Amino acid sequence: MMLQTKNLTFFYNKETRFTFPELSCDSSNALLITGSSGKGKTTLLHLLAGLLRPKNGEIIIENVDISSLSEKQLDQFRGKNIGLILQQSHFIASMTVLENVVLASWLATGKKAVAKAEKLLSELDLENQKHKLPSQLSIGQQQRVSIARALINEPKLLLADEPTSSLDDENAFKVAELLEKLSKEYKAALVIVTHDSRLKNKFSNQINLN
């Protein structure tokens, strides 16, 4: 099992307390986590990504309990093993699309995977945009750049937070297709957190947080 959680709880304060159901997801498989807002979807995703530390329980990603890692080890682990796609795409504004993707490889591995970045970008139909600044791209194109960036280090776990909510039907469908196809191609476990009902029909493996 690529991803597994046990007895996961988290609270910001006494009022908001989350107890999450057990999750598991294997390589090349997809898991859709749904739920209305305020149910801790983003919190769960941040826990899985190691951005937050759980109060109780274990998160095991490829046999490593990430809550036992130090801050620095966690940074490195995250860079190498986890690809994160966010609802809104953020970029280094002063660097081009290609450089943004290459930077992600450098930060995780210390090597600049330029050829791989170019290959990924052309796979995502961004060949002609790679020397532009991210701000010059459309929202749909920006979302695809963040997918390329999430995949550049061939992560074991691909996490997507509302990847389609800001996109129209056509683009939302395209992105969902791409995520599914690429997670299979790169043998990553795909976890999508969303309240977008358009995705519910597409992925069979679902967990509802309600």
Add this chain to the structure above:
Amino acid sequence: MIAKLAWRNIWFKPLNTLLSIILLASSVAIITVLILLQKQFEEKFSSNIDGVDLVLGAQGSPMQLILSSVYHIDNPTGNISYDSAKVWMNHPFIEKAIPLAFGDNYRGFKIVGTNSDYLDKYKAKISKGKLFNKNFEVVVGSEVAQKLNLNVGDKFHGSHGDAIEGEVHEHYAYKISGIASSTGSVIDNLILCNIPSVWQMHGTNEKEIGNPAHGEEGNVHEEDEHVHTEACNHKHEHQETDMTLNEPNMEITAVLLKFRNKMGIVMWPRIIAQNTKMQAASPAIEINRLFSLFGIGLKALEYLAYAIMLISGISIFIALYNRLKERKYEFALMRINGASRLQLLSLIMIESLILCFVGFLFGTIFGRFALGFISNSAEDDFKMAFNPLEIVWQKETMLLVATLIVGIIAAIIPAIKAYQLNISKTLANA
């Protein structure tokens, strides 16, 4: 890669960056000019007093005596009797005594009666021709020769006093016997002859004596009248044979004294003031006094430069701090991609340090251009040139370190904020 990112980020907001760099560069420029100016100024002044322990001259302001007789930038205090000066010049305490007699100028360059010791004191060689050995033969300084395009064998008439407009002595012409090598000292801007030339020039020009005294343009205080009688001889009218140093009752302007027995340096100023109508002034003391006067102005400028540096530090701080808000997603993103807290910290530090280093670089270059301009005008006004290409390693390295410290301090708070950034919160609120 972090450095490259820092470089990109700096130029992503070029106006902010430009402002910070300009502020920093101007403060560095001012400090660089001050460093170079102070060092070269003191070197120039100190090198000229090498080997001069005391200056013997007419009573008056000791600083004026030093400025006029050692640096040739002020009017002389008056004249002294050569006969009474000789008593002190031949004293056993004295290792070397160089007499100076001022009188005329040629196109603004002072003609000074002296002897070959004066050239030796400044380690000046005769680069062309030979030393003056007859009356009215002159050796011109290297700068004079170059600027007025003079050559060995040329003849010219001097003008009376310090001013170019002074009355021209038509009776005798000076003839250039030699040109001195360049020394970097006052001698480069002087025309040298023997002392009898000065006497004879004025001795044959009796009516001149009633003229306004040297340098005092137009009206003269009455008591100065008899002092400022040049190194002139009242008795030798229409001299037909050349004068020699042995003429009685002649006057000179000053004597540069070097002591064999250093006791004299302390004793003589009082002894001479009590027993003669002359004074003995110490160049070292007077120049120290001058530096401390200058020092106030230089200090004020220095403080101004530090104030500008502080402002530029604040401007860098504000620029970095303001951008933090828009950049926190960038930072969160970098953390997601595996960047450590320290990498974010160093990114901001490097950005600030690049700004400071670029500012320092421009500052030292601008400073040297500024010194070039100052040097040009100082050369016109005071015959004093500065070398803008000199590097004062120790002080300029300290300046670089100070600039970089400003950069580090300006970046500390923004860098710590980036270090402590809560990624989850930042992304959740996006």
